[in-house]
Amino acid sequence: MIKYLLGAFLVFTFGFSAFAQHQHDEHCATSRKMAEQLEADPNLVTTRQQIEEFTARWIENNQDAERAVIIIPVVVHVVYKTSIQNISDAQIQSQIDILNQDYRGTNSDIGGVPTIWTNRVADCEIQFQLATCNPDGYATNGITRTETDVANWFGSDDVKVTSLGGHDPWPSSDYLNIWVCNIGSGLLGYAYQPGINPLLDGVVIGYAYFGFDSSSPSYDMGRTATHEIGHYLNLDHLWGPVADNSNCNADDAVADTPKQMEPNYGCDATYPHPSCGNGSNSDMFNNYMDYGNDVCLFFFTNGQKDRMRAALNGPRASLQNSNALNQCPVGVEEHILEASLNVYPNPASDVINIQSDQKDGLLTDARIFDLSGKMVLSESNIRLGFAAVQLDVSELKTGSYVLELRSENEVVTRRINIVK
Ligand SMILES: [Zn+2]
Numbered sequence: 001m002i003k004y005l006l007g008a009f010l011v012f013t014f015g016f017s018a019f020a021q022h023q024h025d026e027h028c029a030t031s032r033k034m035a036e037q038l039e040a041d042p043n044l045v046t047t048r049q050q051i052e053e054f055t056a057r058w059i060e061n062n063q064d065a066e067r068a069v070i071i072i073p074v075v076v077h078v079v080y081k082t083s084i085q086n087i088s089d090a091q092i093q094s095q096i097d098i099l100n101q102d103y104r105g106t107n108s109d110i111g112g113v114p115t116i117w118t119n120r121v122a123d124c125e126i127q128f129q130l131a132t133c134n135p136d137g138y139a140t141n142g143i144t145r146t147e148t149d150v151a152n153w154f155g156s157d158d159v160k161v162t163s164l165g166g167h168d169p170w171p172s173s174d175y176l177n178i179w180v181c182n183i184g185s186g187l188l189g190y191a192y193q194p195g196i197n198p199l200l201d202g203v204v205i206g207y208a209y210f211g212f213d214s215s216s217p218s219y220d221m222g223r224t225a226t227h228e229i230g231h232y233l234n235l236d237h238l239w240g241p242v243a244d245n246s247n248c249n250a251d252d253a254v255a256d257t258p259k260q261m262e263p264n265y266g267c268d269a270t271y272p273h274p275s276c277g278n279g280s281n282s283d284m285f286n287n288y289m290d291y292g293n294d295v296c297l298f299f300f301t302n303g304q305k306d307r308m309r310a311a312l313n314g315p316r317a318s319l320q321n322s323n324a325l326n327q328c329p330v331g332v333e334e335h336i337l338e339a340s341l342n343v344y345p346n347p348a349s350d351v352i353n354i355q356s357d358q359k360d361g362l363l364t365d366a367r368i369f370d371l372s373g374k375m376v377l378s379e380s381n382i383r384l385g386f387a388a389v390q391l392d393v394s395e396l397k398t399g400s401y402v403l404e405l406r407s408e409n410e411v412v413t414r415r416i417n418i419v420k
Contacts, residue, residue, distance in 0.1 A: 024244070024262060024263055025186060025265070027186075027187065027291050028188060028190055028227065028228065028231075029155055029187050029189075030192070030228070030237075031236070031237065031241050031243060032243065033192065034192065037192070037197070044197075051194055051195050051234070051311075051314065054310070054315070055253075055310040055314065058314060059307070059310055062306075062309075062313075068125070069125045069126070070125065070319075070320060072128050073175050073176065073319065073322050073325050074096065074129065074176045075134075075140075075142050075143070075176070075177055076092050076142065076178045076179075077146065077166075077167040077177065077178065077180070078092075078143065078146070078181075078207075079146045079148050079150075079159055079166050079167055079179060079180070080146070080147060080181070081149065081150065081151050085180075086145065086386060087214075091212075091214065092143055094211040095211035096129070098222035099128045099229065100127050102222075102288065103128070104124065104126075104127070105122060105123040105300075106123075109295070109298055110298050112296075112298050113299050114271045114286065116271065116282065117286070120256045120299075121300075121302075122299070122300050122302045124300055124305045126309075126312070129142075130142025131170075131325065132324065132327075133324050133327075133328035134339055135171055136339060137328050137329040138328060138338070138339040139336070140358060143358070144167055144340075144357040145357045147355060147386065147388055148165040149165055150164075150165040152182050153181050153184050153204075154184040154185050155183060155185040157200055159181050160179060160199065160202070166181075167357075168199075169198070169199060169201065172198040172201035173318040173322070174319065174323065174324050175319075175322065175324055176229070177202030177203070178205060178225070179202065180205055181207060182207060183204055183206040183207075188206055188209045189203065189209065189224045189225070189227070189228045190231075191203040191231035193234050194311050194315035194316055195315055203231075203232055204228075205224055205228060209222075210224070220294060221295060222294070223294040224294075226297070227288050230288055230300065233307070233316065234307050234308065234310070234315075235252065236289070238252055238258075238289050239262055244262070245260070245262060246261060246262070252289070253307070254301065254303035254304050256303040257284050258276075258281040258282065258283065259275075259277070259278055260276055260283045260284070261276045262275065263290060263291035264285035264290050265291055265292065266292060266293055267293050267296040287300065289304070336359045336362070337362060337405060337407050337410045337412050338412050340356045340357050341412055342357060342388075347416070347419040348418060348419070349393075349419055349420055350392070350393065351392060352390070352403070353388035353389070353390055353391075354366065354382070354384060354389050354405070355385070355386065356384050359384075359385070360386050361384075362384040362385065362407055363382070363384075363407065363408070364382050364406060365379070365381065365382070365406045366378070366391060366404070366405050366406075367403075367404045367406075368396070368401050368404070368416070369402045369404065371400055376401065377391070377396070379391065384407075391403075393418055396418045397420070398418055398419055398420045399418055400416070400417050400418075401417070401418060402416070
């Protein structure tokens with residue numbers, strides 16, 4: 001009985017403190033997820049310290065250097081269960097366009113910046129393009145599409161693992177990976193900062209917040225991606241890398257963003273909105289690294305630009321040498337089937353799903369051979385695409401087979417196993 005009461009007490013206390021911590025809605029899980037990784041991996045602590053030292057040194061040495069625009073190759077992994085989650089190519093391109101405005105200071109709403117901050121507004125000289133070459137050197141539109149059984153990811157990095165229903169990253173040295181999915185847990189998105197395990201590296205964003213005119217009224221101008229890519233390029237929130245800065249000890253290591261106590265939400269804040277003794281400098285609530293609605297976020301500062309440019313000349317410098325935007329070494333449309341084909345489950349028992357994550361409506365013939373070369377199944381004129389096509393293999397006995405898919409330009413084979 002005493003044990004039971006103690007348990008109830010602990011649950012109550014923990015529940016209460018969890019509530020207290022979450023009085024600020026966690027729109028973005030970056031700080032929490034970075035903290036979890038730092039706790040789990042002492043090497044990451046060292047790496048992050050080295051990156052901070054590099055950043056300070058680079059900024060000091062490159063104040064007046066002539067700078068060129070840096071282009072970041074992007075791959076967007078759409079992982080969807082419902083058709084509304086399978087956002088269109090046009091929606092994705094609208095997000096790229098928004099990024100290219102926000103990171104050059106050419107966004108049409110930049111005039112909304114209060115006068116006190118206008119001389120801090122930066123043209124970050126960073127641009128984004130969907131990749132034209134995939135990691136195997138084949139032509140791509142920079143978008144992969146994966147149908148999944150996972151209804152809600154609850155903010156999990158499993159979305160970055162093909163075998164768990166997500167999609168493996170393309171090499172993070174060459175691509176900015178962005179996963180668009182039903183992110184869950186009340187999150188808009190999250191990112192990892194430089195130095196993270198390459199298999200986790202990149203940005204995850206809820207499908208309802210990606211691109212222009214997306215399906216969520218407060219977050220329909222693509223500023224979630226602008227914010228998350230800021231983290232990816234080594235920015236922190238204005239209140240620092242902590243959940244709660246009520247003691248004002250934390251900061252974002254950027255000189256021209258005032259110290260700030262907590263997130264600002266909606267479009268509630270008006271100038272001046274002071275905290276942490278920032279006085280007339282005020283909370284910079286229109287900065288992309290605050291939490292306001294998309295329509296109230298307008299700019300990065302010159303100090304934030306310096307940190308991001310340092311990242312692109314340090315821990316993320318390999319992006320500048322990526323072949324992802326060059327002419328592809330293989331680069332022909334004929335290889336689209338080979339490059340984009342997914343066959344699952346394998347082993348299978350009754351049904352095999354075939355799906356292309358890059359091309360919709362690819363007309364193919366499917367045949368299955370046993371290992372003696374005898375054809376055991378044949379289907380013509382299958383329209384392969386983003387949604388999986390099912391082959392009925394219930395008549396096949398346990399064993400290994402070869403699945404052959406033939407399109408106009410290509411023949412692709414996959415070894416499959418049937419287990420009864
Ligand atoms: Zn954030």
